[in-house]
Amino acid sequence: MKTHLKVAVGDTWQPKALVYFAMPMMALMLITEVLNLKFINFFGISIIGSQISYVLSLIVADILSEVYGYRRVRRLLWVGLGGLIVYALFMELVVILPPAVGYMNNAAFVTLFSQVPRITGAGIVAYFVTELTNSYVMSRLKIRFTARYFYGRALTSVAIAQIINVTVFYTLAFAGVMPLGVIFSASVVSWIAVMLCEIIVLPFTKRLAVFVKEYEGIEHYDSQPKEIQPL
Numbered sequence: 001m002k003t004h005l006k007v008a009v010g011d012t013w014q015p016k017a018l019v020y021f022a023m024p025m026m027a028l029m030l031i032t033e034v035l036n037l038k039f040i041n042f043f044g045i046s047i048i049g050s051q052i053s054y055v056l057s058l059i060v061a062d063i064l065s066e067v068y069g070y071r072r073v074r075r076l077l078w079v080g081l082g083g084l085i086v087y088a089l090f091m092e093l094v095v096i097l098p099p100a101v102g103y104m105n106n107a108a109f110v111t112l113f114s115q116v117p118r119i120t121g122a123g124i125v126a127y128f129v130t131e132l133t134n135s136y137v138m139s140r141l142k143i144r145f146t147a148r149y150f151y152g153r154a155l156t157s158v159a160i161a162q163i164i165n166v167t168v169f170y171t172l173a174f175a176g177v178m179p180l181g182v183i184f185s186a187s188v189v190s191w192i193a194v195m196l197c198e199i200i201v202l203p204f205t206k207r208l209a210v211f212v213k214e215y216e217g218i219e220h221y222d223s224q225p226k227e228i229q230p231l
Contacts, residue, residue, distance in 0.1 A: 005219040007218075008218045008219070011071060015068060018068055021068075025057075025060050028053060028056055029080045031050070033050075033084060033119070035049035036049065036050050036119050036169075037049070046182060046185070046189075047186060047189055047193065048190060054193075054197060055200075058194070058198050059201055062205045064076070065134060066209045067212050067218075067220060069135075069139055070136050074132060080128075085124070092117055094113070095109070095110055118172070122169050125172060126165050129164055130162065133157075133161040134161035137161065138153055141153040142221065147219060150202075151202055154198065155199070158195065158198045165194075166190050170186060170190075171183075
């Protein structure tokens with residue numbers, strides 16, 4: 001598809017639709033932290049609960065990286081990091097505070113949400129590093145290939161980022177708590193599931209990325225490529 005997009009390098013332009021992707025990204029970061037508290041049975045295989053929300057995360061992350069670039073994603077991640085820390089602090093405070101008279105579910109609440117500091121800490125580190133890696137690789141490949149080969153760039157960036165994600169998250173969150181075999185199998189299944197989801201949603205992600213680029217009227221690069229060719 002031929003486009004007539006203005007090339008922008010760095011932060012030389014003002015996005016119009018960034019907020020519509022920034023807010024879902026913040027929400028999905030928080031949802032992920034909550035769903036990380038439970039493992040679910042998927043056809044006899046244990047997977048982390050947050051896997052069910054990851055498809056949307058993939059779409060949002062790919063569009064943010066492709067359309068708005070590494071620098072803006074990095075700033076959004078710093079904001080999201082602050083939000084997750086506030087969430088963890090308030091949750092820990094409520095766990096510590098004594099229950100109201102007549103409140104019968106305090107033991108269950110404490111049992112569940114006392115996991116929050118470690119799980120959230122692991123999730124914060126993993127999510128932050130993973131999204132930075134994904135966005136950085138996507139950005140550098142976009143410059144290298146002048147916005148061509150979207151499918152290949154997206155799959156490569158996600159594959160690398162998810163190796164880091166499962167390694168960091170499962171090690172920090174569950175080492176010493178769950179059997180090593182369960183952690184390893186869950187990590188492998190998680191990586192495979194993410195890659196399958198990425199392949200499935202890529203056609204939709206690309207169409208949406210092209211639509212957003214047309215709306216913005218911009219083909220963005222974090223640094224100047226040697227040649228310019230729209231997606």
